[in-house]
Amino acid sequence: MRNPVLLIWVVAFIALVSGGNVQAHAGDHRTLAELDAIIKKSPAEAALLVARGALYSRSGQWDKAERDLRLAETLSSKEDVAFELGQLYYRRGDHQKALEYIDTYIGAYPNYPPAFLLRARAAGEAKQFDLAHESYDTYFSLSPDPQPGEYLAAVRLLASTKPAGINSALVLLDMAISKLGLNPQLQRYAMQLELRRDNTKGALDRWYSLEDQLGETPEWGITLARLLILADSVDEAGLVVETVKGRLVRLRQTPARKAAGETIARLERQLDEVRTSH
Numbered sequence: 001m002r003n004p005v006l007l008i009w010v011v012a013f014i015a016l017v018s019g020g021n022v023q024a025h026a027g028d029h030r031t032l033a034e035l036d037a038i039i040k041k042s043p044a045e046a047a048l049l050v051a052r053g054a055l056y057s058r059s060g061q062w063d064k065a066e067r068d069l070r071l072a073e074t075l076s077s078k079e080d081v082a083f084e085l086g087q088l089y090y091r092r093g094d095h096q097k098a099l100e101y102i103d104t105y106i107g108a109y110p111n112y113p114p115a116f117l118l119r120a121r122a123a124g125e126a127k128q129f130d131l132a133h134e135s136y137d138t139y140f141s142l143s144p145d146p147q148p149g150e151y152l153a154a155v156r157l158l159a160s161t162k163p164a165g166i167n168s169a170l171v172l173l174d175m176a177i178s179k180l181g182l183n184p185q186l187q188r189y190a191m192q193l194e195l196r197r198d199n200t201k202g203a204l205d206r207w208y209s210l211e212d213q214l215g216e217t218p219e220w221g222i223t224l225a226r227l228l229i230l231a232d233s234v235d236e237a238g239l240v241v242e243t244v245k246g247r248l249v250r251l252r253q254t255p256a257r258k259a260a261g262e263t264i265a266r267l268e269r270q271l272d273e274v275r276t277s278h
Contacts, residue, residue, distance in 0.1 A: 046076035079108035113143040218260040
């Protein structure tokens with residue numbers, strides 16, 4: 001009879017190591033030693049082998065990961081191991097093979113959000129863009145807690161691969177902002193997309209929306225000045241440049257603030273040239 005306490009621990013462990021992080025962690029070596037000891041006592045427990053295979057995969061020990069996962073396949077259903085095999089082949093750069101395993105897993109477990117996120121990433125790398133877009137859409141519809149970076153990956157793919165991708169990307173960004181709240185990372189990229197479709201007013205509106213969050217930073221003021229120059233609002237841009245310049249004078253100098261000061265000087269020269277040309 002299987003040890004229920006052991007099985008509960010395995011479920012918690014798999015949740016810990018299956019988060020999709022490719023980087024090895026400082027505690028991986030210790031956890032591997034702990035798993036080795038437990039597997040010696042229960043060598044036919046597929047869930048333990050999947051857990052260790054997942055940890056090997058995350059640590060870049062591909063052969064050891066595949067050995068554990070293949071053995072787990074003989075002790076369990078192939079579908080239950082398919083997600084970790086998909087992760088393994090994605091990390092190894094074999095995106096087509098990863099997609100085969102992810103599809104197998106989704107066939108058995110069609111409501112698991114991380115599987116669709118993994119398929120979106122693998123499909124994007126494999127240049128199967130329609131599948132990638134479809135997988136991102138499903139992921140966002142299923143996931144209770146999508147992250148800003150996941151939305152950014154999806155909109156960057158949209159903007160670069162669809163004929164009307166920029167418009168679709170902005171729709172997705174606005175959906176993300178309505179779900180997550182006004183996120184500077186997302187709104188900044190939306191502002192850049194507005195510029196790419198020559199909508200300077202839209203870009204300004206989006207950047208102004210971040211004033212409460214970023215308005216005291218030199219970066220916000222510098223970007224605002226550039227947008228105002230594009231909008232031919234030269235006098236307003238000049239006032240913004242003076243405001244940022246005054247703030248920088250009062251702040252302790254750092255390399256970033258020194259670079260901001262040099263940017264301000266260039267903007268002042270640009271404004272002088274614009275005024276002269278007018």
